Amino acid sequence: MSRLTELLSRIKAKDPKIGNELAKEIKVLSARRQFGLNFERHKPENVELANREVRRGDKIRVLPQRGSTKNSDKRLWQVKDTFKKKNDHLATIELLGHDVAETQVVKVEDLIVVAEFQDSIYPGLISTGKVEKGKDKPYNTVINGENYHALKALTFTHKGKIDAIYIDPPYNTGAKDWKYNNDYVESDDHYRHSKWLAFMERRLVFAKKLLNPSCSVLIVTIDEKEINRLGLLLEQSFPEAQIQMISSVINPKGTGRALFSRTDEYIYYVFIGSAKVPDKVGKGEEKEVRWRYLRRTDDESARGTKKGGPAQFYPIYVNKNTHKIEVIGEPLKPEDDISKIKNINGCVAVFPIREKDEHHMNWGLTKPSLEKALSKGFVRVSRKEDSQIQPYVFSYLTAPNIKKIDNGILYKKGQREDGSWIVVDPSGKSSRPTTNWNEKSHEAGAYGTSLLKALIGKRKFPFPKSLYAVEDALRIVVGENKEAKVLDFFSGSGTTAHAVMRLNRQDNGERQCISITNNEVSADEQKALIKKGFRAGDPEWEKWGICDYITKPRIEAAITGVTPQGKPIEGEYKFNDEFPISDGFNENAEFFTLSYHTPLAVNHNLAFKQIAPLLWMKAGSRGKRIQELPERGWEVADSYALLVDLDKSSEFIKPVKASKSITMVFIVTNDDRRFQAIVRQLPESVEPVRLYESYLKNFQFTIE
Incomplete structure (x- = not known):
């Protein structure tokens, strides 16, 4: 190495910057082990900042003419000066990284600012909207920006404070699902795997800085394309952690592959510090049985429809003082006016009316069936103080569960204040979750794609995760921490934030989710937009991006219970917590776009508006x-x-x-x-x- 050291010294004398960079690379090479994961750490990625104003000294690329389908010029230039000439805003630019100087004058509108990953950045956040239903609860946040830079920003706000990270990174299948240096990585790229590893490693470095070193968990999903390389990368990035892999069935019917049809994917859990898997309900212990929501939610069962029938629309009279059901009224005909029903002193009459649009629905049981269930203690009453339309919510125990009580499979354990029985299952389950998950609720088609369609309509997003699969994955690690901070820096459609809100509803938690996604437009949509003369940064382009078109509308719809078109969302949540999707969540969320600033502007309070959200x-x-x-x-x-x-x-x-x-x-x-x-x-x-x-x-x- 003495000869190499001598050569490095000579290079440093001529060009200290290049000399130092070479020294770092040689240090990495010399530190490589004979065994383990060895890969090329490619030239760091760079990101095009479409909405950033061009300034003197910026690194930029020259864009093709509007409407041109030619590949863009990947060379980097630097802005030497900007000036006005007649009605044009022009810039003098100089080519970077070449021995022979080359300059040209171009229109500023044809330039796009580029941030290289070795550059220092000074980030801020610009608010682009908010949803507030959670009163004094903390806010969930969504950041639209390059996730590497957004992770850098979080090292100022959340270093060592994150309790769980859940990420679903690009699977590197060879499809147009991710970019490296602004180019899609194709399946025939000889460096596809090492580019992906370099891409992931840089982000895991920041993930490690953000995770609580005392107790936290990183969860990463992946399929067979990169499972082995990811496992080795995680071992090298988190040598002190305990790591285990889960197999999870997400498509029982299977999806096409060259050989076997794939039904599952894989989940790596990285346990840091004292983090561990808590015990489930053990054998011989008991678990409370869930009850079904009484009011129907599907429009096919609305009042007056053939499926709904006239026998299931009737008033339920609840005593205002005891909050117990006093009387179950007679069914009304479709043409009957509910305001004409008789009043009972001290009671409020509750009808199956949907809150969002005051649409008349039906109860899930006829009057005789409900009276029978009520007399046996199988109807539950819950107050809903913030609603005038539905001041009380009713649930009932289903017939199959009642039969299980009769057969001794389930049993009653005490009564609630409303007179309903607490019904428990004494059988329990295995004391620990296993490494093989095969749950109906984890099916991506029904509870990922179809659920997303219910929330935001026909807006398409490729392969969204099952909401309940993410919820279950997170419950294992933050189920007992009601104030956990959860991060997803490959947020996509926003499933992680949605899952965190469901967990909060189940135990009145105040967990927060930070979601990071970019506003990338799909490859097919890009081609169509380019032909129309649009570019990244144009409103006509940005409105089709992942963040603006999918993530933000999905989280807003989940909280409000209303689609982007202003209609109540149809259907019910299932499994661990069943209730109408249109009820929404008592949560707050704010949406931000990442911004970039100079140290001088920051130091002189000129960027305070953009720094303010980071302080908050x-x-x-x-x-x-x-x-x-x-x-x-x-x-x-x-x-x-x-x-x-x-x-x-x-x-x-x-x-x-x-x-x-x-x-x-x-x-x-x-x-x-x-x-x-x-x-x-x-x-x-x-x-x-x-x-x-x-x-x-x-x-x-x-x-x-």
Whole structure:
């Protein structure tokens, strides 16, 4: 190595940057083991920033003319200057990485900014909308941006704070499902596997930084194309972790392959720190039996329809004080006006009316059947205080389960306040989940594709996961942590966020999900849009991207219970928690687009609006956000506070001390002495963060 060291020294003398890069590569080569996963760590990817304004000094590419189907020029140029000439905005650009200088003048509109992965970035977030139904619950967040850069941004807000990561990365099948350096990786690419490994390794580096080192879990799904390489990559990336693989049936009918028809995929669990698989209900222990929702949800069973019949639309009178069913009224004819029914003192009459559109449905049982079930304690009443249309929700025990009670398979264990029995199954299951999952609920077609169609209509997304499969996968690791922070940086259609919201509903949890996806347009749609003269960044292009067309509408529909067309979503959720999809969730979500800034703009408060969401996320993504620089020099929000004018520190400290919910304080100053003086006055429970030093230092690094 002495000769190599000498040559490196000579190169460093002439070009320190190239010399240092060569030294890093040689260090990697020399550290390689004889056994294990060896692959080419290709030139880091770069990403085109379609919505970023072109500035002097930017690296850019020159785009083909609008409407041209020619391949774009992959060479990198640098903007030396921009200027106006008549009505045109022009730029002088210079070719990078070539010995012979080459310059040209082009229209700025024909340039696209490129960020190389070895470049330092200074990210921000721009809000693009929100859904608020969860009152004071924390917000789920969706970030539209290149996931490597978004992961970098999260190292400022969530380093070491993530409890679980669930990712469904590109499977590298050779289809147009992922890009490397802005080109689709085809099946005949000789470096397809090593490109995929390099792509994954860079992201796993940041995943490791974000996961809680004391106790957290990484979950990665994959199929047979990369399963073995992924396993070795995970072992090398997380040498201290315990790793186990699950086989999960997602398509019982099988899908075509060259040899065997594939029915399953694979899930790697990476357990970090003290993380482990909790025991299920053990043998000899008991599990409460689930009851069926009484109100029908499908339009075929609505009032007046042939399937619904006239016998299943009637009032149920509930006592306002005891919240028990007093009387079950007579069925109404389709033409009868519900306002003409008799009133019973002290009771409220409840009809099977859908809340979202006040559509008249039917009960799932006739009056005699419901009366019989009620008399035996097999009807349950639940209050719903936030609804005037359905102030009470009813559930009943199905006939097969009642028969199991008679046969001694199930048994009654006490009664609830409404008089209904608590029915339990004493048989239990194996004490631990097995490594082979074959659950009906995990079928991707019925509970992935079809469910997504119910939520957002005919908008297509390839191979969405079963909602219940993701829910089950997460329940194992965050089921007992009601405040878990979950991250999915290959978010796609948004199934992970949807699953987290279902888990919250089941135990009144306040788990948060951070979803990262890009706004990539599918390959076929790209061709059609290019022929029409559109480019990435145009509104006509962006509206078809994954984030804007699929992810955001799906999460919004899940929370509100309403489709993008404004109609109540038909159908019911199944399995662990059965209720109408149109009920939605009591959750909050906000959507963001990743933005890029200069250190100078950050340091001079010129990018505060874009940095503000990062401060809010760092403090827990809860409650009010300080979005503008406060005129009085300081501001206090629900969970954090901001001090800009240090001369106002004495009046700032008072409300901070008085607050019981503030956990973090951001202080803008370059003076360390004054910063420390203010910190000494803060309560011990409040974490101080110095701006913009902590932000800038966090991003002043390049990829290794």
